[in-house]
Amino acid sequence: MTQSELPIIDGPNCPLPITNRGQIVLGHGSGGQMTHDLVRDVFQLRLANAILDTANDAAIVTSAPPGKRLVVSTDAHIVSPLFFAGGDIGRLAVCGTVNDVAMLGADPRFLTATFILEEGFAIHELERIVDSFAQACREAGVELIAADTKVTEKGKSDKLFISTTGFGWADSKLQIGGEQAKPGDAVIISGPVGNHGIAVAEARGNLGFSSQVCSDTAPLNHMVKVLLDAGLDVHVLRDPTRGGLATTLVEIARQSQVNIELDEETIPVDQPVRKTCELLGLDPLYLANEGKMILILPADQAEEALRSMHSTRYGEEAKVIGQVLGSSRGQVWLKTPFGTTRVLEMLAGEMLPRIC
Amino acid sequence: MCLGIPGKVAKIYEQDGTPMASVDFGGVEQAVCIATTPEVALGQYVLVHAGFALNVLSDTEAEETLKILRDLQEFNARLTEEDQIQ
Amino acid sequence: MTEMPTNLRGAPLTKAIMAEIRRITTQPWNIMEICGGQTHAIMQYGLDQLLPAEITLIHGPGCPVCVTSLQAIEQGLQIASQPDVIFTTFGDMLRVPGNQADLFTARSQGADVRVVYSPLDSLKIAHTNPDKQVVFFAIGFETTAPTIASTILSAKKAGITNFSILPANVLVPPAMHAILSNPANRVQGFLAAGHVCAVMGYHEYLPIAEQYQIPIVVTGFEPVDLATGILMTIQQLEAGQHQVANAYPRFVTKEGNQVAQKMISEVFEPVDRQWRGIGAIPLSGLGLRPEYASFNALTRFELTQTPLNESPLCIAGKVLSGVAKPFDCLAFAGECTPAHPLGAPMVSSEGACAAYYRYHRTRE
Numbered sequence: 001m002t003q004s005e006l007p008i009i010d011g012p013n014c015p016l017p018i019t020n021r022g023q024i025v026l027g028h029g030s031g032g033q034m035t036h037d038l039v040r041d042v043f044q045l046r047l048a049n050a051i052l053d054t055a056n057d058a059a060i061v062t063s064a065p066p067g068k069r070l071v072v073s074t075d076a077h078i079v080s081p082l083f084f085a086g087g088d089i090g091r092l093a094v095c096g097t098v099n100d101v102a103m104l105g106a107d108p109r110f111l112t113a114t115f116i117l118e119e120g121f122a123i124h125e126l127e128r129i130v131d132s133f134a135q136a137c138r139e140a141g142v143e144l145i146a147a148d149t150k151v152t153e154k155g156k157s158d159k160l161f162i163s164t165t166g167f168g169w170a171d172s173k174l175q176i177g178g179e180q181a182k183p184g185d186a187v188i189i190s191g192p193v194g195n196h197g198i199a200v201a202e203a204r205g206n207l208g209f210s211s212q213v214c215s216d217t218a219p220l221n222h223m224v225k226v227l228l229d230a231g232l233d234v235h236v237l238r239d240p241t242r243g244g245l246a247t248t249l250v251e252i253a254r255q256s257q258v259n260i261e262l263d264e265e266t267i268p269v270d271q272p273v274r275k276t277c278e279l280l281g282l283d284p285l286y287l288a289n290e291g292k293m294i295l296i297l298p299a300d301q302a303e304e305a306l307r308s309m310h311s312t313r314y315g316e317e318a319k320v321i322g323q324v325l326g327s328s329r330g331q332v333w334l335k336t337p338f339g340t341t342r343v344l345e346m347l348a349g350e351m352l353p354r355i356c
Numbered sequence: 357m358c359l360g361i362p363g364k365v366a367k368i369y370e371q372d373g374t375p376m377a378s379v380d381f382g383g384v385e386q387a388v389c390i391a392t393t394p395e396v397a398l399g400q401y402v403l404v405h406a407g408f409a410l411n412v413l414s415d416t417e418a419e420e421t422l423k424i425l426r427d428l429q430e431f432n433a434r435l436t437e438e439d440q441i442q
Numbered sequence: 443m444t445e446m447p448t449n450l451r452g453a454p455l456t457k458a459i460m461a462e463i464r465r466i467t468t469q470p471w472n473i474m475e476i477c478g479g480q481t482h483a484i485m486q487y488g489l490d491q492l493l494p495a496e497i498t499l500i501h502g503p504g505c506p507v508c509v510t511s512l513q514a515i516e517q518g519l520q521i522a523s524q525p526d527v528i529f530t531t532f533g534d535m536l537r538v539p540g541n542q543a544d545l546f547t548a549r550s551q552g553a554d555v556r557v558v559y560s561p562l563d564s565l566k567i568a569h570t571n572p573d574k575q576v577v578f579f580a581i582g583f584e585t586t587a588p589t590i591a592s593t594i595l596s597a598k599k600a601g602i603t604n605f606s607i608l609p610a611n612v613l614v615p616p617a618m619h620a621i622l623s624n625p626a627n628r629v630q631g632f633l634a635a636g637h638v639c640a641v642m643g644y645h646e647y648l649p650i651a652e653q654y655q656i657p658i659v660v661t662g663f664e665p666v667d668l669a670t671g672i673l674m675t676i677q678q679l680e681a682g683q684h685q686v687a688n689a690y691p692r693f694v695t696k697e698g699n700q701v702a703q704k705m706i707s708e709v710f711e712p713v714d715r716q717w718r719g720i721g722a723i724p725l726s727g728l729g730l731r732p733e734y735a736s737f738n739a740l741t742r743f744e745l746t747q748t749p750l751n752e753s754p755l756c757i758a759g760k761v762l763s764g765v766a767k768p769f770d771c772l773a774f775a776g777e778c779t780p781a782h783p784l785g786a787p788m789v790s791s792e793g794a795c796a797a798y799y800r801y802h803r804t805r806e
Binding site: 360362372389393394406408418 | 445446447477479506532559560561562563569582583585586588589592595596599600635636637638640641663691692693694695699701702705
Binding site for chain 1: 387
């Protein structure tokens with residue numbers, strides 16, 4: 001090699017790290033530049049607000065106003081697949097926690113969230129989910145005030161887990177809870193049940209059916225507010241998520257030490273949900289919902305409650321489905337169209353398709 | 357023993373050499389193997405179990421059932437009317 | 443084109459048939475619905491509550507999950523736990539207890555156990571995972587047998603060699619013989635399983651009705667179907683008749699689906715089989731014919747014999763053969779619940795014990 005053939009070196013020539021990747025790598029969890037870039041480009045861009053923008057280690061919020069109490073709920077969200085008809089894990093993570101806070105009659109105001117990312121997860125999918133998370137926050141009227149991201153090695157988590165904690169304020173005088181159902185109360189459901197369970201089962205794709213059923217994932221806090229603003233004497237509010245309507249009502253019956261009687265014919269179930277359940281041997285009363293609530297209040301207020309619910313976006317199909325009876329067995333009975341009765345139990349384990 | 361649900365054949369096709377049908381269950385569609393009911397035609401009802409069409413609805417028998425049901429219902433309706441008159 | 447009758451779930455019609463049953467019933471009768479799907483439907487709609495007190499429904503052994511032998515479940519657990527195996531099964535089978543564990547346990551310990559809707563789905567998994575052995579747990583009665591036979595024929599045609607089945611299929615007529623020849627038998631009439639008959643027809647039942655002088659009525663699954671099947675059985679019992687009648691002609695003919703039957707007999711042959719809780723019944727199962735022996739998971743994997751331990755409290759065998767009701771069991775709803783089943787009939791939602799647990803515990 002002659003002098004003239006030697007390469008000309010201007011300065012240090014180490015390869016620069018690739019910063020603009022299409023998927024999550026361990027470096028995104030390093031706490032360094034890549035983490036900052038991810039937080040800025042994916043999260044802050046979509047979720048900016050005055051409190052989050054302070055970028056400190058913790059958020060400072062004003063305490064509950066006089067006459068109000070702080071209500072807190074926390075929830076972890078894992079769903080496979082991350083996207084399904086009618087929603088995704090982002091919308092689910094907001095609505096699930098907002099609804100839990102709202103079910104105590106509180107007005108949800110703030111959320112905190114942890115995003116656990118698996119190495120290799122596509123960033124454009126994360127962006128879609130954070131978009132949806134942000135949209136659900138706007139719809140519910142809550143702000144994300146603190147958040148964290150962590151990255152696990154591939155195979156040590158599953159794409160994305162989101163854990164959210166919600167904070168809201170409730171009137172100090174309110175007494176709403178699963179233990180408050182009283183004999184003579186009416187049981188109301190805010191709309192048809194089972195849609196979320198079917199939508200997720202369909203999205204998994206291994207059962208081969210196509211139903212056009214969309215998940216009902218939605219924030220219910222506005223509907224709760226309308227009911228409370230109307231001055232109704234709400235005894236119980238609960239969202240029948242995992243375990244479905246039947247399991248949730250059994251919980252309430254046990255907590256309140258009352259029996260609950262349902263009229264099977266009045267329980268709203270969309271036709272495609274009903275048909276899919278027949279096909280797979282599932283029971284819509286045990287399928288998950290993510291945008292429905294059970295309301296229990298004195299029977300003489302049921303009509304006004306229905307009117308209030310019908311005026312809201314997610315309560316148009318609200319119906320009275322049963323009543324609270326004056327015994328203390330803690331059972332839920334279902335009256336069939338045949339005039340017969342059966343006892344509803346909690347869901348025993350995982351709900352499996354029944355083929356034979 | 358055996359969950360079997362009737363549905364209407366909406367489409368007939370072949371997949372990897374297997375005769376298949378798309379069967380409509382009141383708005384829900386399921387891919388169903390028709391190897392055991394090769395004679396099935398579009399629009400017919402089949403009994404589906406574990407992803408297979410096991411039998412085709414008998415036209416004459418279904419009509420007969422419908423007729424009996426209509427008769428029974430008329431009979432019941434008349435009974436109810438008579439109850440009301442009394 | 444003929445439309446499906448739509449009002450088979452109608453309460454007025456069901457009640458009208460029930461009224462007729464009450465009108466003609468003059469003495470106690472015990473009727474067995476063989477099929478677990480019918481048990482499930484009867485409990486779900488509460489139809490037993492509409493029957494006159496004289497009529498007792500006995501819930502038969504027609505729950506494939508319940509009667510699958512402990513040995514087969516242990517074999518399934520062993521196969522599922524081997525490396526590079528994808529073990530596929532219908533949903534309810536996952537919670538059926540073996541000696542110690544169920545398939546959920548195997549899954550939690552790392553086994554790749556997948557729920558499929560159809561045996562063909564299992565074959566698809568084999569096709570897309572050529573480096574894995576894919577095994578299908580072949581349970582079920584004559585209704586399910588053609589779906590498995592057809593899948594094996596497809597596998598053979600497509601040359602898919604990493605697919606096999608754990609054969610556990612069972613047959614209805616031998617079980618009826620076993621029930622009827624039991625000296626403690628209380629069954630006086632049968633509702634034959636409509637979907638088994640959709641495949642097999644009902645000609646097989648003619649000699650049984652004759653030999654045991656017992657009426658057998660092919661029955662469907664909707665409330666109106668079930669009420670009609672019970673009515674036609676009571677009509678015969680009250681008239682002292684013992685014929686095979688068809689209350690489910692929408693889908694059942696005397697000869698059944700001959701294409702399906704041909705597939706079954708092409709792939710399978712009758713073999714002796716163990717029924718959980720009942721015991722061995724001669725020629726009551728379907729085993730692979732020698733030409734299809736290569737699809738037998740039992741010869742493909744090396745398995746060790748495990749001792750079989752049934753719960754001493756469980757009376758599943760008596761329940762399944764109609765000699766006892768779930769209520770007669772000391773463990774019912776105490777030690778044994780759907781969440782902690784001791785025996786198989788508490789596992790499947792169509793198992794007699796689970797159906798009783800869910801639907802029959804009326805207002806106490």
